[in-house]
């Protein structure tokens with residue numbers, strides 16, 4: 001083994017590589033010692049902890065070569081370009097259906113087979129969902145985001161490859177029924193009247209009727225689209241099903257749908273995103289969302305905010321070091337070398353997400 005060190009981005013690490021330096025987290029705690037042979041779970045852990053670059057020994061030079069020249073920014077750039085192209089492809093599908101044309105399942109496949117669905121970096125997916133999007137094209141961004149989030153959740157819940165793929169298709173098409181809702185209701189800036197809301201609610205059934213007509217589509221996808229607004233307590237629509245009658249795909253879509261909608265509406269004005277969204281999902285949706293699916297989502301997604309900078313009401317700036325699972329909106333923050341638990345503190349709270 002050569003003594004020469006290579007500095008690789010976490011995305012370029014491979015199991016079997018040997019660390020050449022001790023890897024610390026932002027607070028000086030050791031994550032991995034040097035001379036450690038990396039495995040998949042260690043690499044995933046480093047990624048989750050926000051480590052970007054790792055020094056490894058140049059052990060199998062030829063294996064590494066392809067990765068050395070791909071900076072993280074290039075991978076990210078490629079993801080962003082691909083994401084934007086997928087928004088356009090989603091738009092095409094919606095437009096075709098609006099125009100009364102037939103869509104084949106293989107027209108959806110290029111989207112779900114594209115790079116964005118194969119990224120190893122969930123960070124890219126989360127960043128894409130959090131970005132401020134073009135309001136006029138909300139439905140297309142929203143459909144793609146719900147699809148990406150559903151895919152990530154399917155993986156977190158350890159579903160089979162086929163299930164993850166079906167969920168992804170269901171995400172793209174979940175609001176396809178909105179193509180049958182009149183534009184003045186769909187794009188109305190203010191609150192909908194009761195009558196308008198009744199029409200809007202029909203998009204689940206319209207969507208179901210559209211997708212059952214797509215050749216080669218699986219029944220679970222159609223059912224998930226029909227039931228993506230059902231709620232655990234039976235307060236949802238169109239059937240008013242209770243939790244035990246709602247399928248897993250629909251439960252996952254519901255969580256992804258709510259997260260994306262909340263993130264989008266806050267992205268334009270609030271700086272306290274995403275913690276406010278976590279709080280609303282955890283407490284405001286009590287009894288409405290499946291607790292297992294919701295908890296798996298919050299537990300995993302909040303890990304990506306460790307290391308984020310926040311401002312406290314005292315004016316001090318701190319760094320999120322630990323999430324409280326009882327209240328994901330109130331993490332432990334490190335401020336000037338002291339820990340502030342915003343869940344138990346009576347005087348300190350987060351006022352801004354930087």
Ligand SMILES: [Fe+2]
Nearest residue numbers: 174175228229
């Ligand atoms: Fe919907």
Ligand SMILES: [Fe+2]
Nearest residue numbers: 142174175257
């Ligand atoms: Fe939706």
